[in-house]
Amino acid sequence: MTRNIVVLSFAEESKAFQAFSELKQKxxxxAFSLVNAVVLARNANGEITSRDGWADGSSxxxxxxxxxxxxxxGLLLGPLGVLFGASTGALIGSSVSLDDAVDQxxxxxxxxxLIPVGITAVVxxxxxxTPDAVDAISRSLDAVILRCPAEIxxxxxxxxxxxEAAAVDAARKVLFEQHKAEWKAKIEDWRQQAKAGSEQLKARIKNSLQ
Structure with missing residues (x-):
């Protein structure tokens, strides 16, 4: 037995839910062992949303x-999913081949x-x-299928x-350096204010002694 992540992509939402049901039944x-599954769709804002999920008989x-x-x-529903979706839309509207982009x-x-706006997918x-049983579901419902070993x-x-964590850490370091620059300017400003206050105080003391 090989553990795979399988994506079945449908132009018709109803077929995605039918595939979701057939996977559980098969x-x-x-015919195979379904570990878990989720139904996903991309909204008009480019965000991927979860429509249903299943694992161990629970939803x-x-x-x-x-x-x-x-x-x-978690990655697909976050900013990464939106980013990839935006890049997909840009590619479709450009002279760049989407097939070439996917290959790279x-x-x-x-x-x-496989989940652009208007498409519903089962992951x-x-x-x-063997892939035969899942492939049969894909063919019968006219799905586009992507299969990859789970370990990959x-x-x-x-x-x-x-x-992502490294990017966040790098962003934090940049912000810290920016803040340090801001603090340095503020500290210098405070130092000048303290110096001016000290000069005023010395002048007052000098005047009081005359």
């Missing part, structure tokens, strides 16, 4: 916490390119001996999270 029948996004799919979902992009690029973690997805998710 898993129960023993809701919270059940994916602590899982690879949950970590992936990361795995997360590939996934988000699932599946243990499968996990490595990319981990690398992306680390890159």
């Amino acid at each position: 898993s129960a029948d023993g 809701g996004d919270h059940i994916l916490t602590g899982t690879l799919l949950g970590s992936l979902l 992009g990361s795995l997360l690029d590939h996934m988000t390119h 699932a973690t599946i243990d499968e001996a 997805v996990a490595a990319e998710v981990d690398a992306t999270v680390k890159a």
Whole structure:
């Protein structure tokens, strides 16, 4: 059995939910083992939103916490998903081939390119001996499918999270340096005020002694 992350992308929302249902049913029948799954769609603002989720017979996004799919979902629902979605839209409207862009992009690029505005997708973690059963669902519902070993997805998710953390740390350092510059200017201003106050005080003392 190989554990894969599978993305099934649909132009019709109803077919995405049908696939979501069929994956659960086929898993129960023993065709493969569905670990967890989520239904995603991209709104007009470019944000990817979760429409439904499933794991171990339960529904809701919270059940994916602590899982690879949950970590992936966190990236797709955040600024990264919007960023990739915006780049997809820009590519579609340009002379650059979207296929070429996908070939050159990361795995997360590939996934988000399969969820442009107006598309609903099912993203699932599946243990499968062969791809036949899931591919049959994909063909019957006219889906675009992307399949990748879970370990590769996990490595990319981990690398992306680390890159985001590094970017945040770098931003904090920049802000700290900016603040240091601001504080330096303010400290110098305070020093000048203190010097002026000291001169005024000396003058008053001198006048009082005359």
